[in-house]
Amino acid sequence: MLDIQKLRLDFPILQTKIHGKDLVYFDSAATTQKPQVVIDSIVDYYTKYNSNIHRGIHSLSQLSTQLYEDARETVKQFINAEHNYEIVFTKGLTEAINLVAFSFGETFIKPNDEIIISAMEHHANIVPWQMLCERKQAILKIIPFDNDGVLDLDIYKNLITEKTKLVSVSYISNVLGTKNPIPEIIKFAHLHNVPVLIDGAQSVQHEKIDVQKLDCDFFTIAGHKAYGPNGTGVLYGKEKWLDKMVPYQGGGDMIKTVTLQKTEYNTLPFKFEAGTTDYVGAHALATAFKYIESIGAELIGNHEKQLLSLATEKLSKNEAVTIYGNAPQKSCVLSFLVKGAHPADVGMILDKQGFALRTGTHCAEPIMQYYNIPGTIRMSFGMYNTTDEVLACCEMIDRISKMFQ
Amino acid sequence: MLDIQKLRLDFPILQTKIHGKDLVYFDSAATTQKPQVVIDSIVDYYTKYNSNIHRGIHSLSQLSTQLYEDARETVKQFINAEHNYEIVFTKGLTEAINLVAFSFGETFIKPNDEIIISAMEHHANIVPWQMLCERKQAILKIIPFDNDGVLDLDIYKNLITEKTKLVSVSYISNVLGTKNPIPEIIKFAHLHNVPVLIDGAQSVQHEKIDVQKLDCDFFTIAGHKAYGPNGTGVLYGKEKWLDKMVPYQGGGDMIKTVTLQKTEYNTLPFKFEAGTTDYVGAHALATAFKYIESIGAELIGNHEKQLLSLATEKLSKNEAVTIYGNAPQKSCVLSFLVKGAHPADVGMILDKQGFALRTGTHCAEPIMQYYNIPGTIRMSFGMYNTTDEVLACCEMIDRISKMFQ
């Protein structure tokens, strides 16, 4: 069992007061708060080790390069990649998907080729593919979901054709909480030699991920949603794909040799890491991953599932509340609406009581279009949330919902 | 006059020992060290304000959004842009150039169009254009420089034709130290309605930049080279260009509305800021800019020029030393070689004495090809360097150079 009270002390921001009330932070799906070790790792870096990497010859640069490559090794182990050069550091998950959309797209996508996503994707896993399809005259196909928020796998299987070049779906929906049947999706795609990208924005912070076991071709991580710093992300890609893909950005470190006429690109992973990377961020992200491991991904996941069950149970009792997303496999978020109220109305009053919940479309407008709603109120969980917080919030939602009836 | 000893106390890393010696950090052109206020601003953010922006409704998110937009305003004022929506935050300078290469390229570049860069550019200002030219069958033309490291403006003027779509040059060469005649380059390009991008990697940390006075069309900044945190950068672009350019990356926040069929893009600057931006980095970068202003850009620049003159004077006396880059207008870096020694040899011995100098090609291989050398040893200056440090380093170089004769 987690000792949540002890663990909360690791997160200094949780002591904040909002309008004089204790902050109750239920917005971890948007970004998690940072444990002190992660903050310290940044301070330490700038205080003791900072120097540009590029394998410079002086000691600080050597040290800094070492820390950066150590971070890569930590990430590799954290998601159990086969090789550390399959780990590319990016500025975020959105960039990781854009990288694949561009580099995979430029390398493999031709007119009339097809890419498959689902109807419950975050804009980060929609717009890059729309942009690619427009540029390449390719076709974007959509796996629909049902009223409970479950993907229709029969339709998915029919969508795959000879022309399908890539499938890109989220591990867990950031609105509906649906945990998608990723192993099945991947197995079927691989039967047709189609690679699969996983939007893992809501993944490693909730459970242990093993990319080799999943056998996904690409896996993407948002550092700031996994207790790591802002401006960090990870693209995992199988060597066989990354190796063939053209580079994304051009600049320092991604080249082997440059002349004014012709440039030869570097090997993996450097080919995809143009310019001075955020080596401090990478180190702090590795620190965050170690922190998650020290707490235990499974314990965290179980705790969060308890919170989700409790919140679901409580809110289900309120007749004015509609929950969006009722998949049997669900995790980390709870979206709902209060009858008669705009999501912003509820969010605003909750805020005055110290509860930080996100309201709006959560960058997943097609879900809102499906249900024909302007948005939802979303309660999302981190390792530091307590059952007391859930109970207090649900009670407050009950009170608020009465105001609108 | 700057009180360097006092100012040095702002930079905690300067107390570091290297092999038992005081660190003498002469690698600021690769990355600058960070003042305590910048480090503190990151800690403060994660300790008190952290929350995803996207204009969420709850207080922390509001506060965080406010801090992010305040940072944009600070940057706007720092470089005197006309509008704050002309400021796009990026993960670095390399990304800023890649953004323009893609978005300007996709919008305006057709087969046989021409782009002009110089022969002294950093790879970040070469490779993105090579990649674009390859994709679009466009032509890259090169402004040469002479043995002193001065661009040949006559040739430049002849390079511009009806087909020229963009000129992209560096403000100051990170190898030769040449301060290029940017106002003249811009004026001439504008006579032919050609926009100009400035690689400002070596700029704002050394002098006051006024983008309206320069009248450049794009200006790019590397945050980590200007006392700001890693993983930050700025793209300034005139509204008239940014507005017409297609977006670069797709994802959250850069859209107005998304349906699975069609997406409408957001207004500036959000159109170019897909995904969760590094709002903490942006805030810390703004803090760095305020720090530079509090010290005084002009004072910093003058101090650094004194250091450069002193180092040049001392090293010129050593017959075994060859200096690369002798332009009349020079700033911030001093590249040289020692007869009989590989740059790495010298760098390694200097390191053992605590002097951190960069050796190698400095991501500007075409310069090395021009001089037919394997690389240089580069001494580069930050506001915290002292004349004593310069003297000690030059003496050490004298001692080392004797070892190789």
Add this chain to the structure above:
Amino acid sequence: MEINEIQDQIIEDFSVFDDWMDKYQYIIDLSKELKIIKSEEKVEQNVIKGCQSQVWLSAEYTNGKIIYTADSDAIITKGIISLLIKVLSNQSPESIKNADLYFIEAIGLKENLSPTRSNGLLAMIKQMKLYAIAFDHKENR
């Protein structure tokens, strides 16, 4: 009544609440009093888009006074609009133009008007004043 008299009245009304829940309950009730914009005027041209909620605003000029009607898909926004219309509607362009809306801060709703809130309220006040300027201009031609 003059603008400032109305504002003072509102401030007094709100002074009885010492709790945010009561204040919001009152605002929700006020939302029901809003003079709703005619459905045929609920068009793209009259919409003020926020990130989260939308506001529609229309203005008519009769007998030297401006009459505003509006709507929003968010109830609290609607309640606040209702207050704004109480204060500014049925006033002369001149006094609307010059109005200092101090009541908003006084009743504790200032943050609802922050640019980061993006609920359309700030843009709405701007639009109300723009109408006043436009009608004033027409008048003085």
Add this chain to the structure above:
Amino acid sequence: MEINEIQDQIIEDFSVFDDWMDKYQYIIDLSKELKIIKSEEKVEQNVIKGCQSQVWLSAEYTNGKIIYTADSDAIITKGIISLLIKVLSNQSPESIKNADLYFIEAIGLKENLSPTRSNGLLAMIKQMKLYAIAFDHKENR
């Protein structure tokens, strides 16, 4: 002499220096003793690329012993190679394969072999051992 005897000798040689400058001066002098690879063998196939400097390495097998020749464009790297060749050249594949190069750490040059240094030295040692394995294999067939 056996590998470890040579290593001990080198460690002793270096023990007189209490200053990095002297140590490097000695390494620079050693660089001049390096048995340079034949120019016709200085080809792409024999190059070991580091980020900063390059190393060329070749090996010949005669009378049960391996003879290495090498070169580098960096003097200090050349000096260190010279030491490595002193230790490993003219030894049997078997003993090269199993050699524990403890002298490198003992004389304070360990960091020159770190993967981040990228001066080709680490890759060179690997390559020297690979030659030993290859020749050993040939022998035992």
